[in-house]
Amino acid sequence: MSIDHSKIRWNGWGWTAHKDQLAEDEAMWTWLAGELGMPALLATPARPLESVTLAPSRLTVEDRVRFIEILGAERVRGDQYERAFHARGRSYHDLICLRSGDLSTAPDAVLYPRSTDEVLATLAAAGEGGVAVVPYGGGTSVVGGVTGGHGRFKSVVALDLSAMDRVIDIDAQSMTATVEAGIYGPALEKALQAKGLTLGHHPQSFEFSTLGGWIAHRGAGQGSNRYGRAEDWLVGTKVATPRGVLHTGGFPASSAGPRLNDLVLGSEGVFGVVTEATVRLHPLPTASDYYGYLFKDFASGIAAIRAAAREEIPVTMLRLSDPMETKFYRAFGSLGKKRTLRDRFAQFYLTNRGFDEKACAMIAGFEGETTTVVDERLRFDVLAKKHGALALGEGQGKRWKEGRFHGPYMRDPMMDRGVGVDTLETAASWSKLDGLYIAVRDALESAIRENAPRAGAHGVVSCHISHSYPDGASLYFTYIFPRMLDGEIAQWRAIKKAASDAIIANGGTISHHHGVGEDHLPWMAAEKGSLGIDILRAVKMALDPKGILNPGKLIPD
Numbered sequence: 316m317s318i319d320h321s322k323i324r325w326n327g328w329g330w331t332a333h334k335d336q337l338a339e340d341e342a343m344w345t346w347l348a349g350e351l352g353m354p355a356l357l358a359t360p361a362r363p364l365e366s367v368t369l370a371p372s373r374l375t376v377e378d379r380v381r382f383i384e385i386l387g388a389e390r391v392r393g394d395q396y397e398r399a400f401h402a403r404g405r406s407y408h409d410l411i412c413l414r415s416g417d418l419s420t421a422p423d424a425v426l427y428p429r430s431t432d433e434v435l436a437t438l439a440a441a442g443e444g445g446v447a448v449v450p451y452g453g454g455t456s457v458v459g460g461v462t463g464g465h466g467r468f469k470s471v472v473a474l475d476l477s478a479m480d481r482v483i484d485i486d487a488q489s490m491t492a493t494v495e496a497g498i499y500g501p502a503l504e505k506a507l508q509a510k511g512l513t514l515g516h517h518p519q520s521f522e523f524s525t526l527g528g529w530i531a532h533r534g535a536g537q538g539s540n541r542y543g544r545a546e547d548w549l550v551g552t553k554v555a556t557p558r559g560v561l562h563t564g565g566f567p568a569s570s571a572g573p574r575l576n577d578l579v580l581g582s583e584g585v586f587g588v589v590t591e592a593t594v595r596l597h598p599l600p601t602a603s604d605y606y607g608y609l610f611k612d613f614a615s616g617i618a619a620i621r622a623a624a625r626e627e628i629p630v631t632m633l634r635l636s637d638p639m640e641t642k643f644y645r646a647f648g649s650l651g652k653k654r655t656l657r658d659r660f661a662q663f664y665l666t667n668r669g670f671d672e673k674a675c676a677m678i679a680g681f682e683g684e685t686t687t688v689v690d691e692r693l694r695f696d697v698l699a700k701k702h703g704a705l706a707l708g709e710g711q712g713k714r715w716k717e718g719r720f721h722g723p724y725m726r727d728p729m730m731d732r733g734v735g736v737d738t739l740e741t742a743a744s745w746s747k748l749d750g751l752y753i754a755v756r757d758a759l760e761s762a763i764r765e766n767a768p769r770a771g772a773h774g775v776v777s778c779h780i781s782h783s784y785p786d787g788a789s790l791y792f793t794y795i796f797p798r799m800l801d802g803e804i805a806q807w808r809a810i811k812k813a814a815s816d817a818i819i820a821n822g823g824t825i826s827h828h829h830g831v832g833e834d835h836l837p838w839m840a841a842e843k844g845s846l847g848i849d850i851l852r853a854v855k856m857a858l859d860p861k862g863i864l865n866p867g868k869l870i871p872d
């Protein structure tokens with residue numbers, strides 16, 4: 316296996332060896348308790364795996380022998396750590412379950428195929444034995460995409476693709492690479508960058524997610540404005556299905572009917588297992604500039620992003636925080652630091668220029684050839700200032716870039732202190748974006764208050780825009796709240812439902828890049844319509860007639 320799962324947290328984020336300084340920062344916890352309307356925070360450590368009893372595997376001896384014949388005994392794993400590691404993804408909901416020791420969704424075995432033929436043979440054996448199969452990349456799904464439920468099946472196995480991580484071919488002339496789908500982000504970029512190339516797909520989960528997962532959840536990296544979303548860079552795939560191998564795409568363009576690639580993008584492992592993908596590459600940028608700006612309010616920042624899209628300024632990323640996110644990060648960054656005269660002067664200057672509590676921070680990123688990057692940045696600088704922005708310089712941008720994968724590491728220390736932190740995202744056309752933002756923010760704030768553990772407790776609801784298009788943009792909400800320790804799942808569900816209902820009622824998509832999994836299933840029919848769902852069911856029937864692949868995800872029953 317290319318990655319040692321025992322070094323990654325089974326019930327949290329990141330390497331087991333990682334120690335976050337945040338955990339020790341008592342001033343921070345006192346401040347956070349105040350922000351959440353709580354007198355103090357509680358100690359709520361996760362249950363260690365040694366104290367959890369896992370239900371015995373339901374895999375029959377015959378099924379196990381079949382899998383061993385295909386893969387060899389060392390790649391059919393049934394030990395406690397492997398089963399626990401693959402029990403769920405890494406959403407807040409998943410973490411509440413895992414941390415409490417609820418491993419009822421642990422697969423009965425974890426299988427590690429090494430070739431498309433092995434995947435095909437494994438699917439055939441699973442079909443014969445009535446075993447459900449959950450395709451598994453890095454397991455960073457945040458929508459219940461890899462939950463190991465067996466549904467109506469006798470047992471369930473996780474099909475972990477991480478042993479399929481070879482770069483098969485780099486075609487420098489066509490600027491494409493053909494790669495096995497189980498490769499993790501860092502390994503893929505290392506191989507490409509050694510040749511002066513990049514895919515440029517950097518989700519915040521980059522360190523622990525795989526190419527197959529990016530395609531199957533139809534993801535977007537932080538630099539999607541320049542490098543595109545999965546659907547922009549995917550050229551073709553090889554997919555192992557219970558009905559045989561499906562080859563999709565493979566051409567720079569084609570008018571031979573609908574694109575089969577579109578059946579794979581966002582298919583969440585319910586139609587087949589992506590074993591290989593050909594992807595479009597870019598030259599490794601020679602320049603990478605990230606700058607900070609401050610806008611007077613969210614509306615003027617949004618107007619600047621919209622104008623940049625209209626003027627086709629080739630930005631790599633425009634990430635605009637709403638007032639709460641701006642305030643929260645500023646307060647967070649200055650915790651424990653003494654206010655200097657310089658800080659006071661800066662505050663006086665900002666207030667005088669009209670930057671008050673409604674101010675919104677933006678990070679603007681530009682990557683590419685040195686000369687074009689300078690030109691793009693100057694064009695955006697003029698535009699931002701036209702919208703009243705203040706340039707904060709490269710320090711802010713640099714800090715963001717250096718810490719861009721760090722955010723998720725803060726979740727475990729928060730959960731150790733009785734604090735919940737969850738995220739959700741949506742997208743809508745420009746004309747609907749304001750209304751959608753207000754409706755979802757209000758829905759989250761009310762639901763958190765109504766489901767708080769004590770009167771007066773509330774949440775911190777913040778939002779940013781980080782992916783924009785000519786016709787609209789995404790909204791990404793982060794909400795921090797005191798956990799209802801005697802009813803955490805019900806609390807999570809109530810908050811999630813309120814926000815998701817508000818999204819659908821206000822013209823947003825139920826997901827911009829996280830996908831559907833189990834968590835967004837109740838809102839799928841509203842978005843796709845009953846005919847749309849029928850089409851997805853027909854495709855499922857054609858490729859996976861016994862329904863063994865990832866039951867309970869993507870397509871409502």
Ligand SMILES: Cc1cc2nc3c(=O)[nH]c(=O)nc-3n(C[C@H](O)[C@H](O)[C@H](O)COP(=O)(O)OP(=O)(O)OC[C@H]3O[C@@H](n4cnc5c(N)ncnc54)[C@H](O)[C@@H]3O)c2cc1C
Pocket residue numbers: 404405406449450451452453454455456457460461476496497517518519520523524525526527528529530531532533534535536537582583584585587588589590723828829830865868
């Ligand atoms: C902290 C954090 C930050 C995140 N940030 C981002 C972000 O910035 N952008 C973004 O797009 N997403 C983000 N995500 C969500 C998640 O990382 C992505 O959805 C990612 O693409 C999942 O990849 P994975 O390899 O972990 O897939 P998994 O979680 O293992 O699987 C995801 C889905 O794809 C299926 N699947 C996996 N591999 C295959 C395969 N080879 N063939 C068929 N089906 C397969 C699974 O069955 C499942 O349904 C984030 C998640 C976390 C926890």
